[in-house]
Amino acid sequence: MRPLTRLSPILAAACLAACAQTGSAPERAAVAPPQISQATLTTVTQILSSDAYEGRAPTTPGEEKTVRLIADRFEKAGLQPGNNGSWHQNVPLVETTATPTALRITGGKAPLTLNYRTDMVANSYQVQPRVSLDNSDVVFVGYGINAPERGWNDYAGVDVRGKTVIILVNDPDYETQGLQGTFGGRAMTYYGRWTYKYEEAARQGAAAALIVHDEVPAAYPWGVVTSSWTGPQYNMDDPNNHMDQSKIIGWVTNDAARRLLANAGQDLGTLTAAAKRPGFKAVPLGTRASVSLTQKIKRQASRNVIGILPGTTRPNEYVIYTAHWDHLGRCDPDPDGDDICNGALDNATGTAGLIALAEAHVRAGRPERSIIFLAVTAEESGLLGSRFYGENPVYPLAQTVGGVNMDGLNIIGNTRDLVVVGPGKSELEDYFKRAA
Ligand SMILES: [Zn+2]
Known part of the structure; x- marks a missing residue:
């Protein structure tokens, strides 16, 4: 269990969706959380934060590689393209x-x-x-x-x-x-x-x-x-x-x-x-x-990457997982001349978590509600990919019943406590209380 207990935020997030898909009655037995692949977390984090990805700035060659990798991994995991047959949602940027x-x-x-x-x-x-x-x-x-x-x-x-x-x-x-x-x-x-x-x-x-x-x-x-x-x-x-x-x-x-x-x-x-x-x-x-x-x-589109695991009995209700794939790209060089801000924690780990959750949910079997996996662009520029999705949602927001965003996974090891920032804004925190 060690690999799993080290990843408590993901487990908590996974439990949120697992619990959410079974309804809200507190007396219901909790569904076992899907098994998260540590290999996926490690491999995807390493690839996305490697120098070849140049710090993943939007509209750069680093974006090309990043969005291709995420769509590939979503497809291999068994998701379906999330935007009317496409893995991408264009986000027009200037x-x-x-x-x-x-x-x-x-x-x-x-x-x-x-x-x-x-x-x-x-x-x-x-x-x-x-x-x-x-x-x-x-x-x-x-x-x-x-x-x-x-x-x-x-x-x-x-x-x-x-x-x-x-x-x-x-x-x-x-x-x-x-x-x-x-x-x-x-x-x-x-x-x-x-x-x-x-x-x-x-x-x-x-x-x-x-x-x-x-x-x-x-x-x-x-x-x-x-x-x-x-x-x-x-x-x-x-x-x-x-x-x-x-x-x-x-x-x-x-x-x-x-x-x-x-x-x-x-x-x-x-x-x-x-x-x-x-x-x-x-x-x-x-x-x-x-x-x-x-x-x-310069005017150019960047891309959100989106996949869906359709639900069984309530396919028109959605739970959404998000993580931003972008980072700062090239920065001021350090004393050794390295000018790539690799962004391993922020947010290669969250993106890896998104992919690992997609795999785990597919392995666990289709849930009652549909689950959307959305990797958003241009977070570092002011949450632009998220905002664009919010203003141009592929799935109706009124039927999107819950969402979990991952911005940096836990890299410090075992934790016992969890903190809800901005309590009272979402009933999802009731699931957290039960999971804690
Ligand atoms: Zn971030």
């Missing part, structure tokens, strides 16, 4: 590669220059060959959250149209130990994610939105920011070229934010503490920001 200038701040104690990569990174959602921000007033907007249902609005009483907003990462109560609080305590809400911060800044009409990086609340170091925010960026291809978005989106290091605020006579620590308190008011800094960038633009 690729932009920006070359930004430094960020210049004027109107403070002294002119301040924040350099690209070491102090800040900048991109644009707007698909334009050249984007320019000129002397835009800078405003500190705390966590940049407008959540009327929680009685919180960091933009209350301030007009940021055409301005540059400085935003803290995560949400105001992330340092709380428990899960109580306006923003779910230490659990991160959607308001804490960078995608939300930029969406809200655009809704408020901000011309630029810069998030202050901090290793603890962001949960990753600055190097991850530079790896993922420089080089080619992917977004949904949009007929309006995302002109409703802010001109500039980016990140500044904690140190750069400190200097930017000190330059305006403010203190990052003091403002951060204020931003955690209800009733926080945004602080205009009295300084102005300028930065511009040129962009190379």
Whole structure:
């Protein structure tokens, strides 16, 4: 049993589907979980994270190899093509590669220059060959959250149209130990994610939105920011070229934010503490920001890979397993000149888990409900493959009764406890309680 007990998250996930397919009555006997192949997990993880796959960036030769391998393994496992006879769902992407200038701040104690990569990174959602921000007033907007249902609005009483907003990462109560609080305590809400911060800044009409990086609340170091925010960026291809978005989106290091605020006579620590308190008011800094960038633009489709194991008695109800197949591709070279971000854990393991689950479910026999196996693209660019499937579902979402996503499998060995992040949002957690 050792190989199985080492893979408790997969087992838990497998149990979710196994339990789900037999109905929800708690007194029903649990179905034995399908047997997971450790060989599949190991082999697929090794292949996908090998240098030959070049870090699996969307629309690269690494994508070709990756989607072919997943479809091959789905077919060998005994799945059927999941998209009307095809293993693929095309996801139209636009690729932009920006070359930004430094960020210049004027109107403070002294002119301040924040350099690209070491102090800040900048991109644009707007698909334009050249984007320019000129002397835009800078405003500190705390966590940049407008959540009327929680009685919180960091933009209350301030007009940021055409301005540059400085935003803290995560949400105001992330340092709380428990899960109580306006923003779910230490659990991160959607308001804490960078995608939300930029969406809200655009809704408020901000011309630029810069998030202050901090290793603890962001949960990753600055190097991850530079790896993922420089080089080619992917977004949904949009007929309006995302002109409703802010001109500039980016990140500044904690140190750069400190200097930017000190330059305006403010203190990052003091403002951060204020931003955690209800009733926080945004602080205009009295300084102005300028930065511009040129962009190379390429439009190209990437692919989600999709297979299905049709159900027996309830084939029009679906349980969906997902894992993103993409990773960061080529990154800054390390001291040995290696520039491939291999992404073994994130998310070759999850993709291998998806394939292993497909094999195990086929071996276990067809379930009552249909099971969908969906390997999504461009997660690292803002969950684009998932979003595209959500907006263009092959199977009706109303009949999709449960879903399990795998983003990195357990590589640390035996575990005893499990944590549900964002409890109360899904009845699937009742199955977890029984399995725990
Ligand atoms: Zn991931």
